[in-house]
Amino acid sequence: MTLTSGDKQAEASDLERWASLIGGGALVLMGLRQASLRGVLTALAGGGLIYQGATKRSTIQQAQEAIGLNKPIKVEKTVTINKPTEELYRYWHNFENLPTFMKHLKSVKVYNEKRSHWIANAPLGNSIEWDADILEDRENEFISWASVEGADVENSGFVRFQPAPGNRGTEVKVVLEYNPPGGTLTAIFAKLFGEEPEQQIGDELRRFKMLMEAGEIATTEGQPSGRK
Amino acid sequence: MKAVCWYSANEVRVESVPDPTILNPRDAIIKVTSTAICGSDLHIYGGYIPTVQQGDIIGHEFMGEVVEVGQGIENLKIGDRVVVPSTIGCGRCHYCQHDMWSLCDNSNPKAWIEEKLFGNITSAIYGYSHMLGGYAGAQAEYVRVPFADVGVVKVPPDLSDEMLLFISDAIPTGYMGAEFCDIQPGDTVAVWGCGAVGQFAMISAYMMGAEKVIAIDRFPERLEMAKKYAKAEIINYEEVNAGEALKEMTGGRGPDACIDAVGLEAHGVGIEDFYDQTKQKLKLETDRPHVLREMMVACRKGGTLSIMGVYGGFVDKIPFGAAFNKGLTFRMGQMHGQKYMHLLLQLVLDGKLDPSFVVTHQLPLEQAPRAYEIFQQKLDNCVKVVLKP
Numbered sequence: 001m002t003l004t005s006g007d008k009q010a011e012a013s014d015l016e017r018w019a020s021l022i023g024g025g026a027l028v029l030m031g032l033r034q035a036s037l038r039g040v041l042t043a044l045a046g047g048g049l050i051y052q053g054a055t056k057r058s059t060i061q062q063a064q065e066a067i068g069l070n071k072p073i074k075v076e077k078t079v080t081i082n083k084p085t086e087e088l089y090r091y092w093h094n095f096e097n098l099p100t101f102m103k104h105l106k107s108v109k110v111y112n113e114k115r116s117h118w119i120a121n122a123p124l125g126n127s128i129e130w131d132a133d134i135l136e137d138r139e140n141e142f143i144s145w146a147s148v149e150g151a152d153v154e155n156s157g158f159v160r161f162q163p164a165p166g167n168r169g170t171e172v173k174v175v176l177e178y179n180p181p182g183g184t185l186t187a188i189f190a191k192l193f194g195e196e197p198e199q200q201i202g203d204e205l206r207r208f209k210m211l212m213e214a215g216e217i218a219t220t221e222g223q224p225s226g227r228k
Numbered sequence: 229m230k231a232v233c234w235y236s237a238n239e240v241r242v243e244s245v246p247d248p249t250i251l252n253p254r255d256a257i258i259k260v261t262s263t264a265i266c267g268s269d270l271h272i273y274g275g276y277i278p279t280v281q282q283g284d285i286i287g288h289e290f291m292g293e294v295v296e297v298g299q300g301i302e303n304l305k306i307g308d309r310v311v312v313p314s315t316i317g318c319g320r321c322h323y324c325q326h327d328m329w330s331l332c333d334n335s336n337p338k339a340w341i342e343e344k345l346f347g348n349i350t351s352a353i354y355g356y357s358h359m360l361g362g363y364a365g366a367q368a369e370y371v372r373v374p375f376a377d378v379g380v381v382k383v384p385p386d387l388s389d390e391m392l393l394f395i396s397d398a399i400p401t402g403y404m405g406a407e408f409c410d411i412q413p414g415d416t417v418a419v420w421g422c423g424a425v426g427q428f429a430m431i432s433a434y435m436m437g438a439e440k441v442i443a444i445d446r447f448p449e450r451l452e453m454a455k456k457y458a459k460a461e462i463i464n465y466e467e468v469n470a471g472e473a474l475k476e477m478t479g480g481r482g483p484d485a486c487i488d489a490v491g492l493e494a495h496g497v498g499i500e501d502f503y504d505q506t507k508q509k510l511k512l513e514t515d516r517p518h519v520l521r522e523m524m525v526a527c528r529k530g531g532t533l534s535i536m537g538v539y540g541g542f543v544d545k546i547p548f549g550a551a552f553n554k555g556l557t558f559r560m561g562q563m564h565g566q567k568y569m570h571l572l573l574q575l576v577l578d579g580k581l582d583p584s585f586v587v588t589h590q591l592p593l594e595q596a597p598r599a600y601e602i603f604q605q606k607l608d609n610c611v612k613v614v615l616k617p
Binding site for chain 1: 229231233235241243245246247248249251252253254281282283284285300318319320321322325333334335336337338339340343349352361362363364368372374375
């Protein structure tokens, strides 16, 4: 894990490393390996060419990481959807649509064209809430967002739409990162995505594809069986 | 309603379960009038297909009457008589739109299992494990049909179920197997397995211009059926060496194309069969690829292997050198039912195809456990069992 401005347990001032970014999706991903997604997206949105990368980390934090606490959940997944980019961009751009196919979200409320309020389901009837801002929005191409400072669970993400070759629709790539805080919330949050966050995000993206292509999300929940 | 539920290897029970309901707008509920036991159901029955769970309703070859439709369905109404293909396709993804329905992207809600195992997703199949979607099967009084607007073919009321039922699975599977062979005039096609799929593959091969069809099996009554109805020359591999016989019957060249209508529970003879049976029991291989091996060696140079028998996992001791050096073409896959069902219905309506000859047994749904036993052990000259709910 690396530091971002919202991190309270680390020494944000002691900089050891700087990473340069020239922009573009590929570099965002490259950046992901060395820095926080939120920072990269912010830098890109701000048009910045230089990004403050990894920093020296506090002992407490390193210890937490070693035992698996406080580890950021970082996933990326791509799916090809047999629909035009405009249609997919438009649906996604209304964040209030996201809970339809993202099971880990309870609801999203859009306040204005920049800010929205997100509520995620957590085990045992708990929920986790945060406000998020759109960082960058390029029509039919790219949307990035990040939680505002002070969120319980700092998180950020982007979705990129690009036409697939051979008239196969649109390649939709999603990258998400969650930085759980310490304490009880961490444990709750870790359960949110289970043991395989990649699989869960993959399933959510697949449900998006089903909804866009087939008009409904395939299910077997509620069907009969001989199980007692 | 009553439904056939899988419990453990070689054990199915007929249980009372809740009726299915509409879960999605493009669903329909079908009252099943006839449902068959498919050879590939035996792989489930025998416990060879992973991710089948205790209590799952099985069965995928069926027809019946529409009793309820979802709000997204406009082209079907209550009372329509329909045949339903066993593979479930959404009709809107890239694969369905290119007539590769069994590769549908959107019908499998549990696709992560396949994605891990196979590297990608295939369509769901009714009652055929959770890996393939986990949908309740059709050996029941009622069944929910997803994507029913593209997933059924309407059939006229004046033909018997036995004339129409196999458009659901066995005929398109056999037909696709023959189509994969890219048959040229004068070709000889060898078909391993004389169950319903094998029989329809042979008939289809002739329709596509094959000059000679050779049938390979070990049950005399199945071979007789192949001779009588599919006009095939026959080889009983328990009496003669199939590989040598095929060479003799093809002037030393080997068949131009070979169709596998057997799949993962193939029987062989001698040490090789012992090897496969043992490894499968020890879980060191999942599938018994006897037919695959034999086809690779028997096929002529530059020929085609068309694999319609089902394989599920890993196979051992495959003579890949033979396949490579002889330049063989492999074609395979679950059948694309929706691609063929209209054409096949027309063949039946025109009197060019009468599939009813394969039915040797008809039992009430309640007797499913007995029906599975008869079919698995090929008792009483059994070729195909139809269950009547």
